[in-house]
Amino acid sequence: MNIRIIPKLDIKNHNLVKGINLEGLRVLGNPRQFAEKYYNEGADELIYHDVVASLYQRNNLSSLIKNTSENIFLPMLVGGGIRNTDQVETILNSGADRIFLNTAALDNPPIIDNIVKKYGSSTLVISLEVVKSNEKYICRKDFGREETNKELIDWAKEVELRGAGEIIVTSIDSDGTGLGFDLNIAEKLSNNIKIPFVINGGISSIKQIDQLLNVSNPSGIAIGSAFHYGNIDRDFVKQNSLDGNIEFLNKKQKYRNFGKLKIQAIKKHLNKKFKSN
Amino acid sequence: MRSLFNLPKEVIFCSKCVLSNQRPASIPEFLHKPSREGARYLEMKKIPGKKNYICDACQVSEMKEKINWNKREKELEKLLNKHRSKNGNYDCVVPGSGGKDSVYASHLLKYKYGMNPLTVTWPPILYTSYGYENFKNWIEIGGFDNITFKQNGRVMKLLTKLSIQNLLHPFQTFILGQKNIGPRLATKYNIPLIFYGEAEAEYGNPVHELTATRDKSYWQQKNLKKLFLAGIPIKRLIEDYKLSIGDLKPYLPLEKSEMKNKVEVHYLGYYKKWIPQESYYYSVEHSNFKARPFRTQGTYSKYSSIDDKIDDLHYYTTFIKFGIGRATYDAAQEIRNKHLTRGEAIKLVSRYDGEYPDKYLDDVLNYLGLKKDKFNKLCDKFRSPHLWQKTSNGWKLRHTIY
Amino acid sequence: MNDVAILNFNMGNLFSIKCALNYVGLKAVVTDDFEVIKNSKSLIIPGVGAFPEAMKRLKEKKLDSAIYDCNEKGKIIVGICLGMQLLFSESNEIKKTKGLNLIEGEVEKFSEKKSSNTKASFNVGWNKIRTKKFKKNSSYVSDLDKKDMYFIHSYYVKPRIQEIKTSTSFFYKKEFISSVKKDHIQGFQFHPEKSGECGIQIYKKLKINLEYKK
Numbered sequence: 001m002n003i004r005i006i007p008k009l010d011i012k013n014h015n016l017v018k019g020i021n022l023e024g025l026r027v028l029g030n031p032r033q034f035a036e037k038y039y040n041e042g043a044d045e046l047i048y049h050d051v052v053a054s055l056y057q058r059n060n061l062s063s064l065i066k067n068t069s070e071n072i073f074l075p076m077l078v079g080g081g082i083r084n085t086d087q088v089e090t091i092l093n094s095g096a097d098r099i100f101l102n103t104a105a106l107d108n109p110p111i112i113d114n115i116v117k118k119y120g121s122s123t124l125v126i127s128l129e130v131v132k133s134n135e136k137y138i139c140r141k142d143f144g145r146e147e148t149n150k151e152l153i154d155w156a157k158e159v160e161l162r163g164a165g166e167i168i169v170t171s172i173d174s175d176g177t178g179l180g181f182d183l184n185i186a187e188k189l190s191n192n193i194k195i196p197f198v199i200n201g202g203i204s205s206i207k208q209i210d211q212l213l214n215v216s217n218p219s220g221i222a223i224g225s226a227f228h229y230g231n232i233d234r235d236f237v238k239q240n241s242l243d244g245n246i247e248f249l250n251k252k253q254k255y256r257n258f259g260k261l262k263i264q265a266i267k268k269h270l271n272k273k274f275k276s277n
Numbered sequence: 278m279r280s281l282f283n284l285p286k287e288v289i290f291c292s293k294c295v296l297s298n299q300r301p302a303s304i305p306e307f308l309h310k311p312s313r314e315g316a317r318y319l320e321m322k323k324i325p326g327k328k329n330y331i332c333d334a335c336q337v338s339e340m341k342e343k344i345n346w347n348k349r350e351k352e353l354e355k356l357l358n359k360h361r362s363k364n365g366n367y368d369c370v371v372p373g374s375g376g377k378d379s380v381y382a383s384h385l386l387k388y389k390y391g392m393n394p395l396t397v398t399w400p401p402i403l404y405t406s407y408g409y410e411n412f413k414n415w416i417e418i419g420g421f422d423n424i425t426f427k428q429n430g431r432v433m434k435l436l437t438k439l440s441i442q443n444l445l446h447p448f449q450t451f452i453l454g455q456k457n458i459g460p461r462l463a464t465k466y467n468i469p470l471i472f473y474g475e476a477e478a479e480y481g482n483p484v485h486e487l488t489a490t491r492d493k494s495y496w497q498q499k500n501l502k503k504l505f506l507a508g509i510p511i512k513r514l515i516e517d518y519k520l521s522i523g524d525l526k527p528y529l530p531l532e533k534s535e536m537k538n539k540v541e542v543h544y545l546g547y548y549k550k551w552i553p554q555e556s557y558y559y560s561v562e563h564s565n566f567k568a569r570p571f572r573t574q575g576t577y578s579k580y581s582s583i584d585d586k587i588d589d590l591h592y593y594t595t596f597i598k599f600g601i602g603r604a605t606y607d608a609a610q611e612i613r614n615k616h617l618t619r620g621e622a623i624k625l626v627s628r629y630d631g632e633y634p635d636k637y638l639d640d641v642l643n644y645l646g647l648k649k650d651k652f653n654k655l656c657d658k659f660r661s662p663h664l665w666q667k668t669s670n671g672w673k674l675r676h677t678i679y
Numbered sequence: 680m681n682d683v684a685i686l687n688f689n690m691g692n693l694f695s696i697k698c699a700l701n702y703v704g705l706k707a708v709v710t711d712d713f714e715v716i717k718n719s720k721s722l723i724i725p726g727v728g729a730f731p732e733a734m735k736r737l738k739e740k741k742l743d744s745a746i747y748d749c750n751e752k753g754k755i756i757v758g759i760c761l762g763m764q765l766l767f768s769e770s771n772e773i774k775k776t777k778g779l780n781l782i783e784g785e786v787e788k789f790s791e792k793k794s795s796n797t798k799a800s801f802n803v804g805w806n807k808i809r810t811k812k813f814k815k816n817s818s819y820v821s822d823l824d825k826k827d828m829y830f831i832h833s834y835y836v837k838p839r840i841q842e843i844k845t846s847t848s849f850f851y852k853k854e855f856i857s858s859v860k861k862d863h864i865q866g867f868q869f870h871p872e873k874s875g876e877c878g879i880q881i882y883k884k885l886k887i888n889l890e891y892k893k
Contacts, residue, residue: 002827004804020561023568023579024554025616039875044805044829055577056624069698075829075873095694097727097831097873120690120728122801122831131570145572145579165801172570177561194791196803219804245616247552256562 002274003213004044004220005266007227008200009034010051011061011080015244017051018225020176022129022144025051027244028228029236035068037231041263045075047168047222048096053081054103054142062094069095077125077168080143088115092123100125100168103141106148106155109162116163125198126159128152129170130185137185144172152185153192166196168222174202176225178256181208186216198222204261206269213273223261230259281661282313282598288664288676289321292329294609295622295678299599299664300332306453307504307529311443338613346550353548357390360469367395367422369470372459374398374408374584375415377553378474380560382545383421386472388563394472397462398425399454401585402437403637403644408584411566419564426458432524437587438645439507439514441652445598445659447641448591449507453528460531463540474556475546504529552614553581575603575632577625587641589634597656600664600674602630627679682889683707684719686746688736691725691762692872699872703882705889716745720889721754726761730770730786730834733761734778743779750781755888756864760832763859763866767836782861784838789850803831808846808857808869818845818860819884820867826877828857828869835868 009031010017016031018024028034035046046068053059059081068076078091079100088099105112105126115124129144130137130152137152156167169189171182181202189197196219203209204226212218237249248255280286289298300319308315321330362368369386371394373379379396386392396415401408416423433450440449459471504511506528514520545551557580560566568580575592582588592603608622617625642649657672665672682705685696693709700707700723707723708715716722724746726733737743749756758766767778770786778786789800805827810820823846830848835855838844845865848857859866871878 002805020558021568021570024557026554026558042875052621055628056621066694069695071698071702073695073699073702073872073875073878075831075870092692093694095692095698097692097695097870122803122833123727133570140571142572144570145577147571166803196801243615243618245552245554245614247550247555248558255558 002044003218003270004198005042005263006045006047006077006198006220006222007034007038007043007263008047008049008222008224009228010049010224011064012050012052012244013060014064015242016228017244018176018228019051022051022140022170022172022175024176025245026248027242027246028232028249029242030233030240031064032067033233033236034228034231035072038227038263039072039074042267043074043263045077045220046072047077047079047100049078050080051143055081055145057081057083059087059091062090065091065094065096079125079127085115085118088119092119098123098125098165100127102127102129102143103146105159106139106141106150109158112159112162112164116165121163121165124164125166125168126164127168127170128156128159129172131172132182137188140172153188156189156193156197160193160195164195166198166219167193168198168200168220171199171201175200177202178204178226178258180204181212183211183215186212186218189218190216196220200224204258206261206266209266209269210273221266225255225258226261227263228258229255230261278663279661280663281659283316283318284599284661284663285318286663288600289330290676290678291321291332291335291609292324293331293335293619294612295605295619295626296332296334296609297599297601297676297678298330298332300601301599305530306449306456307506309444309446309449309508310505311508334609335613341550344550349548353545354390356470356543357386357392361391362393365393367393367466367468369394369472370459370463370466370468371396371421371472372399372455373415373474374401375412375419375564375566376408376582376584377556377560377566377580380415380419380564380566381556382472382474383415384419384559384563385545385549387421394421395462395466395468396421396423397458398423399451399458400425400427401587402433402451403586403640405569405584405586405637407567407569411564411584414565424462426454426462426527428454428527429524432520434645435518435520436507436525436528438647439509439518441594441645441647442655443508445594445656446508446591447587447594450528451585451587453506457527457530460540460542461527464531464536464538467538469538469540471540471542472545473542475544475551553610554614554616573603574629574634574636576607576629577604578607581607586637589637590641593631593634594656594659596631598659598661600676602626602632604629605678623679627677631674681706681708681715681719683721683723683885684716685709685723685725686716686742686762687711688733688740688742690728690733690736691759692727692870693725695872696723696725696759699879699882700885703879703886705882705886711740711742713741713745713748717748719754720892721885722746722749722756724756724758724762724765726759726763726765727831728761730761730764730772730778731774731776733765734776737765737779746779746781750864753863755885755892756781757885758864758866759872760868760870763868764834764836766864766866767838770834772834781864782836782838782843782859782866783840784836786834786836788834789853789855800833802833802850804829805874806830806848806850806857806869808848810846810858812847813845816842816845816860818858818865819881819888820846820858823877823880828867828871828874828878830857830869832868836866 015027076096077098078096083104139150198220200222302317371383569583596602611617764786766781810824843859843861846858857868871881
C-alpha cells in the first residue's frame with residue numbers, strides 16, 4: 001500500500017499559520033499558494049484545518065476550498081470547529097471530499113454515527129489530538145485547549161466502532177518541533193486499531209519516517225512545519241498587507257532546520273523501500 | 278453610584294482594544310494601601326470629533342509604529358559595548374524564571390550580543406510542574422548561570438495571605454520580590470546593568486514613562502519606615518506579626534545608603550520590538566520551552582506566565598476588583614500587536630474573562646490556610662458596586678464590552 | 680445545450696467534478712432535472728456513500744429513468760466510484776440491493792483479512808491502474824498504464840463479462856477491476872477529478888469524445 005504524504009495547512013482567516021504544540025499563530029503566507037506548490041510537487045492529499053474555528057465557533061474555509069477545487073485536483077480533508085451537519089454540507093459542497101471532527105465528537109459521540117449514516121464512513125475522519133500525561137496519552141479538544149479524560153486507544157476504538165472511516169492522530173508534544181512523531185503512539189495505534197490512521201506532528205526527515213515505519217503502518221503521514229518553512233514567499237508578503245503575527249515573515253530568517261524536506265524525496269525513498277510490493 | 282478604591286465612577290472602554298478605564302496603572306507596591314488612595318487608572322483620551330475613546334496603551338502603541346528600530350538597536354549596542362565584560366565577569370543581570378520573555382532576553386544578550394548575563398530568579402510561590410521544567414531547561418539547555426533566591430517560606434506565606442486578605446492581591450509578594458531581586462543582586466555583585474523584558478508603559482502607564490530605564494523610585498526609597506506591605510504599614514506589620522526588618526527586606530526596595538555602585542535598569546523592549554508570541558517561538562527553539570498543556574483559565578492562550586499556580590488567582594482578583602480579567606489583558610495586547618481584530622478579542626473576552634480558577638485554587642488555598650467559602654466571601658467584599666450587580670444568577674458585571 | 684450533466688442525488692463531490700470539467704473546457708451543470716439531463720450531451724453519475732441509499736434516492740427523484748433514457752439514446756455515460764457501481768446488477772452493501780443493471784455483474788466488499796498488516800477493508804489512497812492488458816477495449820484510460828489514481832472505497836465490481844474491463848488495480852494482494860467500458864458507458868472506481876493531472880487526462884478524453892460525436 002502506498003503511504004499518502006499529506007501536507008497539512010493550518011488556517012486562520014485567510015492565512016496559513018503554524019504553531020508549536022498547537023500554540024502560536026505565526027503567519028507563513030497565503031494557503032492557496034502553498035497548496036499549489038504541494039500539488040505540483042506531488043502531494044497525495046491536502047488537509048485544511050481552521051485552527052481558530054472552535055475558538056470563535058465558526059468554520060471559515062468555504063471560499064478557500066472552492067478556490068482550491070478549481071485547479072488543484074487532489075483529495076481534500078477539511079476540519080476545524082465542525083459541529084453540525086449544516087457545516088458538513090457547506091464544506092462538502094465547496095469541493096472538500098472528507099471532513100474531520102474532534103471537539104464535536106468528544107462532546108457528543110453519536111454525531112459520528114449520524115454523519116456516517118448520512119454521508120458514509122469514507123467521508124468522515126475523526127481527529128485525535130493527544131498529550132502525554134503520566135505515561136498515558138490523553139485526548140484534548142478545542143485545538144489543544146481543553147482537557148478530557150479520554151485515553152487515546154479507548155477513544156480510537158470507540159470511534160472505530162461508531163463507523164469512522166479513518167482517524168488522524170496528532171501528537172501535540174511533537175507538533176511543530178521537527179523532532180519526529182511519538183513512536184509509542186504509532187505503535188499503540190498499529191497494535192490496536194483496524195481502520196486506517198494518519199499520523200501528524202513532528203516529522204521533518206526521512207530518517208524519522210523510517211523509524212516510524214519500523215514500528216507502525218500508518219496509511220498516511222501529515223506534515224506541516226517541515227514543508228511550510230521551505231516554501232515561504234517573502235515577496236508575496238511585501239506585496240500584500242497581511243494581518244496576524246507576521247513578525248517572522250518581516251524578518252529574513254529561518255526557523256530551526258525546517259524547509260529541507262521535499263515531497264518527491266520522501267516518495268522516492270518510500271518507493272525504493274517498498275519496491276517488492 | 279459608589280465606587281471602591283478610587284476607581285473612576287464611569288466605565289469607559291477603549292474603542293481600539295478591549296481595556297477599560299478601570300485598569301490600574303502600575304504603582305510601587307510598597308505604597309499600596311487598601312484604599313488605593315492616590316492610585317491612578319488607565320487614562321482614556323477622547324477621539325476628536327467622535328464619541329469614542331482611545332486608551333493610553335493604544336496611544337503608546339501607535340507611537341511605537343513610528344519607532345526607528347535600527348536607531349534603537351544602535352543605542353542598545355552602544356550601551357552594551359560600554360559595559361561588556363572583557364574578563365569573564367558578569368556584565369548584566371537578567372531577572373526571570375525561564376518563561377518565554379526571560380529566555381528571549383537572556384539568550385539574545387548572551388548569544389547575539391556577546392554579553393555575560395547572570396540570570397536571577399525569584400521563584401514562583403507554587404511552581405507548576407511544566408513551569409519548573411521550563412526553568413530547568415532555561416538553565417540547562419539555554420545555557421545560563423543562575424542564582425535563585427529561595428525565600429523564607431514562612432514569611433512569604435504570611436505576607437501573601439495578608440495581601441489577599443487586605444488587598445485581594447495574591448501576587449504582591451511575587452511582584453515585589455521579582456522587582457527587587459535584580460537591583461539587589463546587581464548591587465551586591467557589582468554588575469552595572471539589569472535587563473527586563475517589556476516596559477510597563479505598554480500596559481497602560483502614563484505615556485511619559487516610556488523610556489529605556491525604570492524609574493528608580495521602584496526599587497530605591499529614602500525611608501523604609503514609611504512603606505506598606507500587604508497593605509499594612511511596616512511598623513505595624515513588624516509589631517503585630519513578630520517579624521523583623523530582615524524578614525521583610527527581600528520585599529522592600531533598596532535604601533539609598535545601600536546603593537554604592539551605579540546600577541541601571543533597562544527594558545529590552547525599548548530597544549527591540551517586543552512580540553510576545555515570537556518570544557514563544559524563540560524560547561521553544563533555544564531552550565525547549567513548553568507551553569502549558571491545556572488552556573490557561575481565564576484566557577485563551579497557553580504560553581504566558583504559566584509557572585506559578587497563584588497566577589490564575591491573581592487575574593481572577595483583577596477581574597473582581599476592576600472587572601478586567603486575563604483574557605482582556607492578553608487580547609488587548611494582541612490587538613496592539615495586530616494579531617487579533619477587536620471583534621475577535623471581544624469574542625475571546627466574552628468567552629473566557631473571569632473564569633473561576635478552580636484548577637489550582639485548592640492548592641493555593643491549602644498552601645495559605647484559607648477556606649474556600651471564606652475566600653469567596655472575601656472576594657465579594659472587593660466587588661465595587663459601580664461594577665458589580667447581584668442577580669438571582671449570581672454576580673454580573675454592569676458593564677461589559679460584549 | 681450542456682456538454683455534461685452531473686447527476687445530483689446529493690451524494691458525491693459534485694463541485695469538484697464540475698471544476699474538473701470546466702478546467703478542460705467543458706460546459707457542465709449539476710442537476711436533478713430530467714429536462715436538463717435530456718438537453719445534455721453526456722451524463723456523469725458521481726457517488727460517495729452507500730449503495731442502497733443511492734439507489735433509493737435515484738428512484739425517488741426518478742433519476743433512474745433519466746439514466747435509462749440517456750442509455751437508450753446512446754449518450755456517453757460516465758460512472759465514478761459509487762456511480763460506477765450503481766450501473767451494475769446488484770450489490771450486497773448493507774443489504775442486497777438491485778442496481779441499474781446497465782452492466783451485468785455484482786458489487787462486493789473487500790474481505791477483511793486477519794493478518795495484522797491490513798487495514799480492514801477500506802481502500803483509501805493512490806494505486807496504479809494497469810491498462811496494458813485491456814488495450815483492445817479502448818477507453819479513456821488506455822494510455823494511462825501504470826499511472827496512479829486516487830481510490831476511496833470498500834466495495835469493488837465483478838462484471839459477468841470480462842471483455843468490458845479496461846484496467847485493474849491492487850488492494851494489498853487482491854487484484855480488482857478499477858475501470859470498465861461497455862459501448863458508450865465508462866466507469867471508474869477511482870476519482871479522476873482527484874487524481875491530479877493524470878485524472879484530468881480522462882476528462883480531456885471525454886471532451887475529445889464529445890467533439891467526435893458531433
